[in-house]
Amino acid sequence: MHEPDNFDRLWTPHRMAYIKGENKPTGSGADDGCPFCEIPKLSDEDGLVVARGSAVFAVLNLYPYNSGHLMVVPYRHVSGYDELDATEVAELGDFTQKALRALREASGAQGFNVGMNLGHVAGAGIAAHLHQHVVPRWGGDTNFMPVVARTKVLPQLLADTRELLARAWVG
Template sequence: MSEDTVRQDGIGEPDDLDRLWTPHRMAYIRGESKPGDASAGQCPFCRIPTLEDADGLVVRRGRLAFAVLNLYPYAPGHLMVCPYRHLADYTETTAEEAIEIGELTKQAMHTVRAVSGARGFNLGMNQGEVAGAGIAAHLHQHVVPRWPGDANFMPIIGRTKTLPELLDETRALFAEAWIG
């Protein structure tokens, strides 16, 4: 097929998108390590605490919950706070688990603000797959730092997201500076 034929058919036409190759996201797209049922054995949030902190991107460990960097962050410094216990719904937490999740969330906010100057945060739990939970079988609280202009032209006009630092560097920085 000649180049002219391909372009007339609309196949292979150049577009205006830049490409940042992120092959590590294929595991996310394929649903790898995502529990298909409530089985704790398949759950990444159950597996992560068994790893060394650097390998699991764990920033802080508590007695009942831990803070971990999101492997697929919405924004730089995106953390999650997870109970160790495999449970899906916030209403299933014990009073002690709920308190520790809240305390670790506060500590994460203090730490990220001190380290990176975040000016705001989005906090939230997507409860259930229909509510947007990527891993609905294991409760996790998102802590997403925000800065003025962070939703700037790059995603809209540049059609690109930028992360200024490798995740292992961010994890080490947060772990060292943890406030709480």
């Protein structure tokens, strides 16, 4: 029997898929269930794709740190930044700039965390396929929920965020 403890509960059952590692690649190859290789085959809405280029695409993170957290991903299945060719590097940089502008316009982001985790030991959840994170930040966006309760409150559904950012994307 459950004893009342005067705590409210904020349930986030969608996070269980991430915690359990569901839909994670089974190996390091492109054909081993890599989501970054599968996403471009989907519609923008189903894949949460914000924008597509010739060498890279921008996609919302399915398990975001903040609303609007997206990633810039090369189509080509490579794990290292040093494996990208000049065209991929240039478009990755261009898409990162466009992501910053779109997030500022669509959500009034006041700052950003931008970066890559290269390799599992560096924190990459999917180390076999390079991806650059663009995480919008606002003053006070780290409050008691993530610090004390290890819970992030996201005020917008991913589909709505994708639509908003796709409309704000220029170029």
